[in-house]
Amino acid sequence: MPSPYSITFKDGLYHFTTSQGRNYTCVFTDVNRFLPPVFAVHDVEVFMFDFFLNDPNPLVKKQKDDRISATIKSLLSDFFSQNRVLIYICDSLDGKGIFRTKVFKDWYRGVEDRYRCNHLEIDVIDMDPIYGAVIRSNEFQQEELLETEVIQQVDRIVLEKFGLAP
Amino acid sequence: MTIKISIAKDSNAAKAVKALVKRKEELRKAVENGTVEEYVKKSDIRFAKPV
Numbered sequence: 001m002p003s004p005y006s007i008t009f010k011d012g013l014y015h016f017t018t019s020q021g022r023n024y025t026c027v028f029t030d031v032n033r034f035l036p037p038v039f040a041v042h043d044v045e046v047f048m049f050d051f052f053l054n055d056p057n058p059l060v061k062k063q064k065d066d067r068i069s070a071t072i073k074s075l076l077s078d079f080f081s082q083n084r085v086l087i088y089i090c091d092s093l094d095g096k097g098i099f100r101t102k103v104f105k106d107w108y109r110g111v112e113d114r115y116r117c118n119h120l121e122i123d124v125i126d127m128d129p130i131y132g133a134v135i136r137s138n139e140f141q142q143e144e145l146l147e148t149e150v151i152q153q154v155d156r157i158v159l160e161k162f163g164l165a166p
Numbered sequence: 167m168t169i170k171i172s173i174a175k176d177s178n179a180a181k182a183v184k185a186l187v188k189r190k191e192e193l194r195k196a197v198e199n200g201t202v203e204e205y206v207k208k209s210d211i212r213f214a215k216p217v
Contacts, residue, residue, distance in 0.1 A: 009215060011202060011203060011213075012202070012206065012213030012214070012215070013197070013202060013213065014217070025197045027193070027197075027213055028213065028214045028215075028216050028217075029211055029212070029213060029214070030212040030213065030214040033212070045216070047214060047216060050190060050193060052193070052194050052197045052198070054197060054198050075217060078217045079216055079217050084216070089186060089190070091186075091187045091190050091191075118168075118169055119168040119169065120168075120169050120171065121168060121169070121170045121171065122171045122173060122183055123170075123171065123172045123173065124173045124175065124180045124183050124184070125173075125174065125175040125180075126175060127183070127184070127187075130183060130187070151169070156182075
């Protein structure tokens with residue numbers, strides 16, 4: 001397996017730079033305050049995960065770099081504990097949604113014996129499909145809570161968190 | 167297990183999804199422009215250091 005790049009943390013964001021000069025930023029957004037208090041009672045923590053590429057030379061063609069996915073996989077693997085849930089949404093605004101989905105599914109294939117996952121496929125008329133996932137450790141004990149308070153109410157949570165889109 | 171959701175164009179769920187996508191676009195631009203600190207203050211988003 002390729003070795004991950006060194007990751008730094010600053011102002012709430014995780015950063016790494018590839019050997020070809022591409023800058024990646026990863027972020028975990030805390031969504032716990034939008035969830036019912038019962039989550040805190042059970043010490044369950046829910047985060048959303050995003051990662052972004054900032055390429056200072058986007059016109060220069062880059063070679064495939066397996067260390068990028070290795071780095072993101074490493075960060076995600078360090079994230080999980082018994083009481084943590086991760087929500088990951090892939091959008092296609094920059095045309096790289098399929099790439100992100102591929103990286104995520106590649107990561108999950110390697111760890112599916114350790115984590116449970118609900119894959120999401122959301123089709124909204126007049127938008128590109130949106131892919132996502134809700135992931136937790138096999139040791140996660142609050143499946144019913146997660147199902148009734150997060151998976152079944154994801155639209156309400158998103159509306160409360162981000163407000164109505166124009 | 168895969169959960170497949172089809173959402174009607176003008177439903178609240180569609181608005182929620184569009185709001186989420188809009189937020190991701192804003193965050194991506196803030197990262198690219200180096201204005202994450204201002205974006206976090208404006209949007210009241212809380213980042214975490216869970217790792």
